[in-house]
Amino acid sequence: MTPILELRNATKIYAGGLLRRRSTVALEGSYLSVGEGRPRITAIAGESGSGKTTMGMLLLGFIEPTSGEILYRGKNLAQASREELRRFRQEVQAIFQDPFEVYNPFYKVDHLLTVPIAKFGLAKTKEERREKIESALINVGLRPEETLGRYPHQLSGGQRQRITVARALILNPQVIIADEPVSMVDASLRATILEALRHLNRELGISILYITHDLATAYHICDNILVLYQGSVAEAGDVDGIILEPQHPYTQLLVGSIPWPDPKRRWGEEAIVSQGDVAGQATHGCKFAPRCRYAMDICRETRPPHYRTAETRAVACFLYRDSPVLPPEEINSVLDT
Ligand SMILES: Nc1ncnc2c1ncn2[C@@H]1O[C@H](COP(=O)(O)OP(=O)(O)O)[C@@H](O)[C@H]1O
Ligand SMILES: [Mg+2]
Structure with a gap:
């Protein structure tokens, strides 16, 4: 079935600053079907x-988009x-x-x-x-x-x-x-x-x-959720799994700061303090590595792919590298809950 809307490898870079020399990668190589x-x-x-x-x-x-396509009913908008x-x-x-x-x-x-x-x-x-x-x-x-x-x-x-x-x-x-x-x-x-x-x-x-x-x-x-970090999907899948048991350290940080009415929730303990340079966008490696307490050498050198940790779950984090790699264009398959 053709989705009504689709992002296909969509990247958006905003030129900004004096003489447009500073640019921001707002979204990078994004895929999504709606x-x-x-x-x-x-x-x-x-x-x-x-x-x-x-x-x-x-x-x-x-x-x-700066590159990539936006499709409406299968056709480039x-x-x-x-x-x-x-x-x-x-x-x-x-x-x-x-x-x-x-x-x-x-x-x-x-x-x-x-x-x-x-x-x-x-x-x-x-x-x-x-x-x-x-x-x-x-x-x-x-x-x-x-x-x-x-x-x-x-x-x-x-x-x-x-x-x-x-x-x-x-x-x-x-x-x-x-x-x-x-x-x-x-x-x-x-x-x-x-x-x-x-x-x-x-x-x-x-x-x-x-x-x-x-x-x-x-x-x-x-029903489901995509968690974005600096223009890339950190984690995606069914909402219950991701909020109740976040796998990506960034999602853990976000969930840890939810003001839940129930004080018995354990997520508060999972909060991760930010470390090092947060503002700078890492060009190699994981974008979240500067803030991540689990960061390993590989995280600073290589951009993590999405690992499919469950049928309806994908996480861009090397902590889950034993799971199969999910190609970027297949991210929608974990949203099929
Ligand atoms: N028109 C714009 N010109 C320059 N930079 C922009 C523009 N719009 C957004 N940005 C930058 O792109 C990044 C993503 O922005 P945005 O999509 O608005 O994020 P969010 O909605 O998650 O807050 C930010 O760093 C923001 O400063
Ligand atoms: Mg906004």
């Missing part, structure tokens, strides 16, 4: 600067026709961090939901339009009569973010890419928004990429 087989919620996790947003922007066609791009813009929707950004304070929220319907010609009559808007609102847990006719400032942050989810939903997407959708929302409201995303996945069959630095929320709503 919307293939059973619809899933996949987390893209990692610290700030690990390349999560870059991955999402590439998949959304908002930026172009860079070569898509106008008609294909139009379908792409409808099938693949984005939800971003700050729900306030998309709002014009002078328009009622109705406007925000009407525009995409008009733009894509999704309703023939006023009644049909109204029906689409109401069903999208209900699907994200909002009551139309309490939402429509209001101005953005008359809604809570949680309601606003759910309206942005409803707006994405109105186009009947196959894939939603949600980049830190709850990080600007009060902690008390996060669960309801995440529940809404889960509903879209479970009930409407929408594949979701959930981009987050927060492993606890990823654990709650995702």
Whole structure:
């Protein structure tokens, strides 16, 4: 089956600094398939600067890869026709961090939901339009009569973010890419928004990429997870295995810093203090080696491949070199949970 979206050996290098002499490798040789087989919620996790947003922007066609390909239904996005791009813009929707950004304070929220319907010609009559808007609102847990006719400032942050989810939903997407959708929302409201995303996945069959630095929320709503470190996948596979028994020392570090409500969790003990130069991107060897307490000679010399430590598990770490090597283009096979 052809995935809806695919990264194939995608690398993104940003030129920056004075005279563009300093460049950042934001994503390196990345492979990922979205919307293939059973619809899933996949987390893209990692610290700030690990390349999560870059991955999402590439998949959304908002930026172009420095090398490699972004495929939409098997076709290179860079070569898509106008008609294909139009379908792409409808099938693949984005939800971003700050729900306030998309709002014009002078328009009622109705406007925000009407525009995409008009733009894509999704309703023939006023009644049909109204029906689409109401069903999208209900699907994200909002009551139309309490939402429509209001101005953005008359809604809570949680309601606003759910309206942005409803707006994405109105186009009947196959894939939603949600980049830190709850990080600007009060902690008390996060669960309801995440529940809404889960509903879209479970009930409407929408594949979701959930981009987050927060492993606890990823654990709650995702089926599988890719953990990025400096633009490379450190560990990937089913979310339960990875969060409950992280194998990569970096994932152990991340999991160790989750503020779990249960004090009996043992991960706190696994925290690894950072050592040496963290900022510098290692060109040879494992990128995490400067921070890793298990670093061996080989780690400083050779970039570790992905080792398949279980059916639904891959880890880029020499500690697992007794397991079979998983070629980079086969990383999706461990996400097939
Ligand atoms: N437009 C840009 N120009 C230059 N560097 C960028 C740009 N966007 C991101 N970066 C750099 O690329 C790396 C990855 O960034 P990003 O994908 O935003 O990570 P994340 O979403 O995980 O925080 C970071 O080092 C960041 O500083
Ligand atoms: Mg980001």
